[in-house]
Amino acid sequence: MELSTLLNTVQQLFGGLGASALIFILTLVFSMPLGLLVAFGRMSKWAPLRFLLPKNQTCSKALYAIATFAPIQFLFKIYIAVLRGTPLMLQLFAIYYGPYYLFGIPISLDYRFVAVIIGFSVNYAAYFAEIYRSGIESIPVGQYEAATVLGYNKVQTFFRIIFPQMCKRILPPVTNEAITLVKDTSLAFVISYPEMFTIAKQISAAQTTIMPLIVAGVFYFIFNGVVAFVMERIEKSMNYYR
Amino acid sequence: MQKILEIQHCSKKFGENEVLKDISLSVAEGQVVSIIGPSGSGKSTLLRCATLLETMDNGDLIYTGQYAAKSNGTEAIYSDKATLQQIRKQFGLVFQNFNLFPHYTVLKNITEPPMLIGKRTKAEVYEEARELLRKMGLSQKENAYPCELSGGQQQRVSIARALAMKPKILFFDEPTSALDPELTGEILQVIKELAAEHMTMVIVTHEMSFARDVSNHIIFMDGGVIVEEGDPVQLIHHPQQERTKAFLSRFQQ
Numbered sequence A: 001m002e003l004s005t006l007l008n009t010v011q012q013l014f015g016g017l018g019a020s021a022l023i024f025i026l027t028l029v030f031s032m033p034l035g036l037l038v039a040f041g042r043m044s045k046w047a048p049l050r051f052l053l054p055k056n057q058t059c060s061k062a063l064y065a066i067a068t069f070a071p072i073q074f075l076f077k078i079y080i081a082v083l084r085g086t087p088l089m090l091q092l093f094a095i096y097y098g099p100y101y102l103f104g105i106p107i108s109l110d111y112r113f114v115a116v117i118i119g120f121s122v123n124y125a126a127y128f129a130e131i132y133r134s135g136i137e138s139i140p141v142g143q144y145e146a147a148t149v150l151g152y153n154k155v156q157t158f159f160r161i162i163f164p165q166m167c168k169r170i171l172p173p174v175t176n177e178a179i180t181l182v183k184d185t186s187l188a189f190v191i192s193y194p195e196m197f198t199i200a201k202q203i204s205a206a207q208t209t210i211m212p213l214i215v216a217g218v219f220y221f222i223f224n225g226v227v228a229f230v231m232e233r234i235e236k237s238m239n240y241y242r
Numbered sequence B: 001m002q003k004i005l006e007i008q009h010c011s012k013k014f015g016e017n018e019v020l021k022d023i024s025l026s027v028a029e030g031q032v033v034s035i036i037g038p039s040g041s042g043k044s045t046l047l048r049c050a051t052l053l054e055t056m057d058n059g060d061l062i063y064t065g066q067y068a069a070k071s072n073g074t075e076a077i078y079s080d081k082a083t084l085q086q087i088r089k090q091f092g093l094v095f096q097n098f099n100l101f102p103h104y105t106v107l108k109n110i111t112e113p114p115m116l117i118g119k120r121t122k123a124e125v126y127e128e129a130r131e132l133l134r135k136m137g138l139s140q141k142e143n144a145y146p147c148e149l150s151g152g153q154q155q156r157v158s159i160a161r162a163l164a165m166k167p168k169i170l171f172f173d174e175p176t177s178a179l180d181p182e183l184t185g186e187i188l189q190v191i192k193e194l195a196a197e198h199m200t201m202v203i204v205t206h207e208m209s210f211a212r213d214v215s216n217h218i219i220f221m222d223g224g225v226i227v228e229e230g231d232p233v234q235l236i237h238h239p240q241q242e243r244t245k246a247f248l249s250r251f252q253q
């Protein structure tokens, strides 16, 4: 292969890398806060029929199940189960083609990018929600009790005492998710969004060589090196307490 | 003397397990009350009910004349959130395992609550916090994080944190039980100094001689009831009830 072709390939892939990086960043920006809301929903204990429980005495299993049924928690359990239990590729398809097949709304090309960001954000929010939940549940109950006795309300307790400690604890699994996300951005090829992998495949097909795919692989690897480096720095910056 | 705390006919069950059975207790201003008893006798649960971490099934809970909960005959009816939040400002609790906020420095652990909850000015709160740290012998540690301190130092910080809220009454739940034996002395000394300053306190402890020396009133609990109570010297050296004698004999070897 000529040097000029290789350079041209690298240049095109570089443009694609920009698109991949944009998906990566926007997905994190949207899915991390959304994940917190999903985690709250998943941890909701609101049970509107709790008043049916008899005080201080046992009751039948069926009545107990009905009285302690928490609808919000149930809804978010389903959300998490569906988004973690089906392929992200399928979810991207559904979000991109869904509006047309379900409602007959014509799909614009601009929507392709929006669909990618919605698909990734909604999917990653489910994973982040479970990471947050495990982080929150790992905080000793004594932290809540100390704050409560000092007069902190629920919101103050969460944002001042629990959330900062949660952030430190969840960094390792969040790093895992971020690294997976770098590679997952390539799934946008299924709706032909021109990120790096889509472009690499196109060039590869046109020039009948796997060189572009190898270069893309190297780029993903370097991208992840940067992500791992940044996450390690953040982890170190939180090491001032245990 | 004004009554700071009054608990009347408090009962509490966990499922079928009756943990507190008709407990009554009152603490006057400046009084130091010790609670002793075997593990599982309900001492912590009683403190947790008094500090609103746990709800009583039945009984009255009154702080300086203000009802936190009032029995309607069959169950305890708790006051509204705002009243309870008001009542929380009257007491402090020191935990067995400190429960300091690990992501805050010593100084922030002590200063955030009075500023955020007590709505007091930063200058005033910081001055008082430094004074408290000086009293606790921790002036050098104000910028340290809890993980950099010994257990005894952490417990002194947690006492300072509770005192910074200027509570009318301070509860201690086995404040030395999580400490190495050589560190318990420093905490007991701090509590003795507070007693000398007429701080109103309720102390759950297994340190019998400390309880005898520091308190004006001692309560022996077993199986969720107050078996015997009265003058500390009298109760520890001349217990009347068989159960009290059996319990104390285990400490006298």
Ligand SMILES: Nc1ncnc2c1ncn2[C@@H]1O[C@H](COP(=O)(O)OP(=O)(O)O)[C@@H](O)[C@H]1O
Residues within 6 Å of the ligand: B014, B017, B019, B037, B038, B039, B040, B041, B042, B043, B044, B045, B046
């Ligand atoms: N949250 C809880 N749920 C169920 N049982 C509990 C709970 N807390 C305490 N208990 C039970 O209540 C009894 C008294 O416990 P506790 O008040 O901790 O005793 P003490 O502090 O005197 O050792 C024990 O039998 C304990 O198992």
Ligand SMILES: [Mg+2]
Residues within 6 Å of the ligand: B043, B044, B045, B174
């Ligand atoms: Mg206990």
